[in-house]
Amino acid sequence: MFELSSTQKELQASAREFAKKEIAPRAAEIDRSEQYPWENVELLTKQGFMGMTVPEEYGGPGMSYLDVVLVIEEIAKACGVSARIVVEANMGAVGAVMKFGSDKQKKIAADHVLSGDKPAICITEPTAGSAATEMTTRADRKGDRYIINGTKHWITGGGVSKFHLIFARVFEHDEPQGIAGFIALRGAKGLIIGKREPAMGLRGIPETQLILEDLEVPQEMVLIPPEGLRHGFAGLMNAYNGQRVGAGTVALGIAVGAYELALEYSQQREQFGRPICEFQGLQWMLVDMHTQLEAARLLLQKAASGGAQGGDYGHGFPDMLEAAQAKIFAAETAIKVTNDALQIFGSAGYSRNLPLERMLRDARMFTIGGGTTQILRTVVASALLDRKLPQTRDGHFKLSQKEKK
Numbered sequence: 136m137f138e139l140s141s142t143q144k145e146l147q148a149s150a151r152e153f154a155k156k157e158i159a160p161r162a163a164e165i166d167r168s169e170q171y172p173w174e175n176v177e178l179l180t181k182q183g184f185m186g187m188t189v190p191e192e193y194g195g196p197g198m199s200y201l202d203v204v205l206v207i208e209e210i211a212k213a214c215g216v217s218a219r220i221v222v223e224a225n226m227g228a229v230g231a232v233m234k235f236g237s238d239k240q241k242k243i244a245a246d247h248v249l250s251g252d253k254p255a256i257c258i259t260e261p262t263a264g265s266a267a268t269e270m271t272t273r274a275d276r277k278g279d280r281y282i283i284n285g286t287k288h289w290i291t292g293g294g295v296s297k298f299h300l301i302f303a304r305v306f307e308h309d310e311p312q313g314i315a316g317f318i319a320l321r322g323a324k325g326l327i328i329g330k331r332e333p334a335m336g337l338r339g340i341p342e343t344q345l346i347l348e349d350l351e352v353p354q355e356m357v358l359i360p361p362e363g364l365r366h367g368f369a370g371l372m373n374a375y376n377g378q379r380v381g382a383g384t385v386a387l388g389i390a391v392g393a394y395e396l397a398l399e400y401s402q403q404r405e406q407f408g409r410p411i412c413e414f415q416g417l418q419w420m421l422v423d424m425h426t427q428l429e430a431a432r433l434l435l436q437k438a439a440s441g442g443a444q445g446g447d448y449g450h451g452f453p454d455m456l457e458a459a460q461a462k463i464f465a466a467e468t469a470i471k472v473t474n475d476a477l478q479i480f481g482s483a484g485y486s487r488n489l490p491l492e493r494m495l496r497d498a499r500m501f502t503i504g505g506g507t508t509q510i511l512r513t514v515v516a517s518a519l520l521d522r523k524l525p526q527t528r529d530g531h532f533k534l535s536q537k538e539k540k
């Protein structure tokens with residue numbers, strides 16, 4: 136079992152202090168204005184929270200996933216949007232590139248995140264959400280280049296991210312070969328930012344469509360895990376397990392923030408001539424909130440620090456089963472806890488003058504984005520039962536079956 140080292144405890148304490156002083160004061164305005172928090176990004180960069188996982192040889196500090204989740208939780212207590220930026224600057228796309236990429240790809244990714252870019256990971260399509268392997272974005276090989284066409288949507292950071300990792304199905308001579316990642320930078324011809332989604336919460340990060348129209352990507356910017364193109368999707372999803380743990384930790388942090396406010400308020404607000412914390416009905420709510428948060432943190436930190444392939448960053452990603460279980464529990468807990476925290480505030484919690492309603496809206500997303508809790512349950516079931524659980528009626532998907540031959 137993992138244990139936090141004294142350095143990790145210091146990191147946690149400094150992130151807590153930083154979040155309270157620098158990040159919390161802007162959270163309400165970020166939600167209201169729906170503007171990307173460039174000032175916070177600058178502060179996060181200066182603080183060394185962007186690119187924490189980049190290995191030393193590429194200019195980063197080479198910190199572990201566990202280090203990152205300690206920071207994410209503290210930032211998320213203050214501002215969910217800023218915490219999501221920290222997730223994407225350390226996990227997801229950058230994790231995949233640092234594990235499977237060429238020297239050149241790693242340098243590009245490292246330079247971007249260390250200078251404050253939040254990469255975009257582009258998987259989901261209008262007709263391929265949970266069924267991500269049914270993606271129709273295609274990359275046609277033409278000599279040493281690929282020509283990409285298709286439409287992605289709900290791309291976090293569309294229009295603000297520079298570094299994009301785009302998942303597409305590779306075709307050679309019109310035959311499907313498997314799914315690969317393609318690195319492209321904002322501004323590339325054929326990489327078009329589409330309309331923004333009017334999202335319920337986490338409003339400071341744009342969620343947009345991404346339209347790919349004859350986007351040309353050279354061979355050297357293609358990311359294919361060592362298993363090869365036909366099985367590469369599994370490797371890319373393995374990298375994505377890190378992002379699931381990061382996202383779960385944002386949910387946890389938001390909920391811890393809401394719980395701490397409710398705990399304090401319950402000791403100040405009086406009704407019937409006594410603080411409302413003296414009513415057992417509320418005490419039991421606080422106990423359940425705290426217990427569930429503790430359990431969520433343990434699952435997330437266990438997933439972040441373990442990993443079937445041997446633990447810390449650069450050597451392995453969080454295990455598929457552990458990451459899915461942790462995200463399911465943290466995401467569902469976050470919704471319940473933020474909702475209960477708001478309840479403890481009564482009408483004050485329902486007012487936009489306090490952050491509870493924002494926290495509830497922000498927490499709501501984590502049972503959807505990054506794999507829904509239903510899909511993650513199928514992932515867990517598949518691991519527990521040690522069998523493939525195809526979700527299509529016939530148990531197959533035409534293209535991917537063809538690719539596997």
Ligand code: FAD
Pocket residue numbers: 255256257258259263264265266288289290291292334342500503504505506507508509510513526
């Ligand atoms: P669907 O797949 O259409 O699902 C609809 C419902 O059916 C859900 O309840 C789902 O759980 C259920 N369902 C589907 N299949 C099954 C099944 N087999 N068994 C049981 N239930 C099932 N994508 C990216 O690529 N990059 C991003 O940066 C990104 N950011 C996002 C940010 C936000 C705020 C949100 C909301 C989404 C983001 N996404 C992103 C997309 C996200 O990954 C998808 O929304 C998610 O995978 C679900 O796909 P869907 O929305 O199409 O839902």
Ligand code: COA
Pocket residue numbers: 256258259264265266267268269366368369370372373374375376455504505506507510514523524525526532535
């Ligand atoms: N970690 C490691 N490997 C994974 C994985 C994960 N989280 N999810 C899937 N894989 C592997 C499978 O083991 C399988 O490997 P194999 O071909 O060597 O057997 C391969 O990837 C394909 O997975 P499978 O479950 O057979 O594919 P499917 O066509 O039924 O698709 C998924 C299901 C993977 C798309 C679905 O489970 C899923 O995760 N959907 C949500 C997508 C998502 O998170 N989007 C977020 C965008 S930001």
